[in-house]
Amino acid sequence: MQESLLSVGVDLGTTTTQIIFSRIYLEDKAVTAVPEVKISRKEIIYKSTVYFTPVLSDNRIDLPALKNLVEKEYLKAGIKKNDLQTGAVIITGETARKENASAVLQSLSDFAGDFVVATAGPDLESLLAGLGAGAGEKSKNHGEAVLNFDIGGGTTNAALFIDGEASSTFALDIGGRLLRLQKDGTINYVSAKIKDLLVELGLEDKIHPGEKADFADLHLLTRTFAKILYRIIKQLTLTPAAKKLFIGHECGPFELPLAMISGGVAEYVYRDFTPRNIEDVALFGDIGPLLGSSVRDYFSAHGMQLQKPKEKIRATVIGAGTHSLCLSGSTISADESVLPIKNLPVMQLSLEQSTADIEKSGKILQQKLRLFPDDLPALALAGTAAPSYSDVKTLARMIAENIPVQLNQPLVILLEADFAKALGLTLKRYLADTQIICLDRIKAHDGDYIDIGRSIGSAVPVVVKTLIFTA
Amino acid sequence: MDDMVKDISTQEIKDTVLIDTPQNPAFCRQLKKTTNARICIGRAGSRFKTETLLKFRADHAIAMDAVWSDVDEGLIDRLGFFKVQTQVNNKEEYIRRPDLGRIFSKETTEQIKANCIMSPDVQLIVADGLSGYAIDANLEDIFGILTDGLTAKGYKVGTPIFVKYSRVATMDKISEALNAKVTIQLIGERPGLATGESMSCYMAYESSSKKPESQRTVVSNIYRKGIPPVEAGAQIIHLTDVLMREKKSGTELKL
Known part of the structure; x- marks a missing residue:
């Protein structure tokens, strides 16, 4: 068996909008009668031009212009909506916080294709950007932790990878377009997010809209941004205003990793260009180029080498297009008639090893299910070892006794360990009339949402995502 | 300590x-x-x-x-297997004479016919093969899900048979004696360094000594660190459905 999926990635960022198409090849590597479907190769087949994100004068996203742009790129790539099997539209940075963001995202993901997921949220963005930049791969191949900062227009998204897996993600209000200016230095816009930092730097009177910016002041600001990133990676203390730049949550402790930068600003980190005056700075009407050169200079002055990313401005869109999808195990139990399933919330249940504990978890299951009065969420069972047959039976009975069958919804179970076919088969004996989707080798957590596609060979494609506008 | x-x-x-x-x-x-x-x-x-x-x-x-190692016969008795032995008399002979590990005496064949369900849809056989440990480690879990699953699907399941000093080909002889449709044999795999617990499953439709080796469909590497026994059991049930439906097995079958 060799099959492939056509995938689209759309990144709707603070500054730019990009589209890529990629082909994901799948292969059944089975040597015996047990299938083993794996992703064998990913190939990017089309990269769009980098567009400025169309924004209306009242600061909302210009949906018609956006649709027009997407349509034009599909046409140029020669790809029809129906050709696509998977993909992700990700709305990132400040764009995600615009008033009509949710509506735009939904409308665009439907417009882009049937099984194209809509995603947002700074943590997921950080993860996808890090994967697209190649930080995950680098950490796996070189045996050292890699921290990737994806510095965009509105936000900086950080992801720390250890042995190919993201161990933590966080985001900051640091970006090239938080301050916009004209060629002559007149400031058009200053994001409210950096107000405290400007006060701390004593720049609050000098940097605000209408004012002519002084090169030295802008340089102090971008150098401060660079210093904050450097101090985060070195785990040094931050000033109160710097701490306020974290979005949602701060970063946890970690050992000194290698540093990598991606995102639009990275184009100026890894380029030998140093703005010398206001005109140089205002190349794109923002402080992006100056921020890029400040990061490069600050890190090198402090003796920290920056790793080269595989992708810079395109890291997030490539991450969205090629890394959002994973495959289930190949021995599973899936009632094809209910697929695909979109946007199903996940409820996690830790799977204890002993029979007594499984029975106890029935109570916990019922309590947690009360949080989902109308929908039956996907049950994610953690634990890496497959249980004995008698425990599989106990588990199946516990689930059958505690789920609200009266909702008449398909039962979706996600296992980390390899026993989905066994559990699915056993469950069917207790729940003959319920449609069951039981998948393994999938890790999902409380608060995640999942999409499950139609089967490919004997596996199914799964997208695990942290939802839309939680921040 | x-x-x-x-x-x-x-x-x-x-x-x-x-x-x-x-x-x-x-x-x-x-x-x-x-x-x-x-x-x-x-x-x-x-x-x-x-x-x-x-x-x-x-x-x-x-x-x-x-x-x-010998298979723990206490386990075999507890699970209700009918026990037979090939023409091999001891472990040394088993290693030296693979040919004798594939055949039964006339009396043994008659005993099988006299004591086991005839013409089953599914005949389950457990063979010690080259690792008794493999059977001890995996049999209980896989046997449970196999018998429950096959019975629930309405198959006529034969009397489970345990063969001592057995090679794979005994499944052909048993299938011929009992006129079975699908024969499933679980057998201890040749051990590797540090892995004595791995078990294989050979399956065939109308398993017969007149057919080539390629009649067999194989699931291997069944143990806690390979394909877990419960999951292997579920896959074997699925394969049984395919073999019964297609009326063929091994390389003739496009999976």
Whole structure:
């Protein structure tokens, strides 16, 4: 068996909008009668031009212009909506916080294709950007932790990878377009997010809209941004205003990793260009180029080498297009008639090893299910070892006794360990009339949402995502 | 417990980095996860360290022990198997004479016919093969899900048979004697270094000694670190459905 999926990635960022198409090849590597479907190769087949994100004068996203742009790129790539099997539209940075963001995202993901997921949220963005930049791969191949900062227009998204897996993600209000200016230095816009930092730097009177910016002041600001990133990676203390730049949550402790930068600003980190005056700075009407050169200079002055990313401005869109999808195990139990399933919330249940504990978890299951009065969420069972047959039976009975069958919804179970076919088969004996989707080798957590596609060979494609506008 | 010698065979070689002063011990462990080869073990001069050498010999001993081990017949009796033996008389002969491990005496064949359900849809056989440990480790879980699952699907399930000193081909003889549709044989795999617990499953539709080896559909590597026995059981039930529907098996079957 060799099959492939056509995938689209759309990144709707603070500054730019990009589209890529990629082909994901799948292969059944089975040597015996047990299938083993794996992703064998990913190939990017089309990269769009980098567009400025169309924004209306009242600061909302210009949906018609956006649709027009997407349509034009599909046409140029020669790809029809129906050709696509998977993909992700990700709305990132400040764009995600615009008033009509949710509506735009939904409308665009439907417009882009049937099984194209809509995603947002700074943590997921950080993860996808890090994967697209190649930080995950680098950490796996070189045996050292890699921290990737994806510095965009509105936000900086950080992801720390250890042995190919993201161990933590966080985001900051640091970006090239938080301050916009004209060629002559007149400031058009200053994001409210950096107000405290400007006060701390004593720049609050000098940097605000209408004012002519002084090169030295802008340089102090971008150098401060660079210093904050450097101090985060070195785990040094931050000033109160710097701490306020974290979005949602701060970063946890970690050992000194290698540093990598991606995102639009990275184009100026890894380029030998140093703005010398206001005109140089205002190349794109923002402080992006100056921020890029400040990061490069600050890190090198402090003796920290920056790793080269595989992708810079395109890291997030490539991450969205090629890394959002994973495959289930190949021995599973899936009632094809209910697929695909979109946007199903996940409820996690830790799977204890002993029979007594499984029975106890029935109570916990019922309590947690009360949080989902109308929908039956996907049950994610953690634990890496497959249980004995008698425990599989106990588990199946516990689930059958505690789920609200009266909702008449398909039962979706996600296992980390390899026993989905066994559990699915056993469950069917207790729940003959319920449609069951039981998948393994999938890790999902409380608060995640999942999409499950139609089967490919004997596996199914799964997208695990942290939802839309939680921040 | 301090005066006890530690059992070196229980230690996982994969978790131990024996290089004296590794520059990046975490990466060594990460590398070791990618292969079963004995890497990052350090050295003493141009040779193995004592610990590496002992571990190697202990792992080799596991393989040797597995070959010479007998299946726990208490387990076989508890699960209600009908027990028979090939024309082999002891382990030494089993190793030396593979041909005798494939056939039954006339009396044994008659006993099978007299004591087991005739013309079953599914005939289950357990054979010791080259590792008794493999059967001890996996049989209970896989037998449970197989019998429950096959019965629930409405198949006529035959009397389970245990064959001592058995090679794979005994399944053909039993299938012929009982006129079975699908025959499933679970057999202890030839052990490798440190792995004596791995079991295989051979399946065939109208299994027959007149057909070539390619009549058999195989699921291998069944044990806790390979395909877990419960999951293998569920896959075998699925394959039984396919064999019954297609009325063929092995390479003739497009899976």
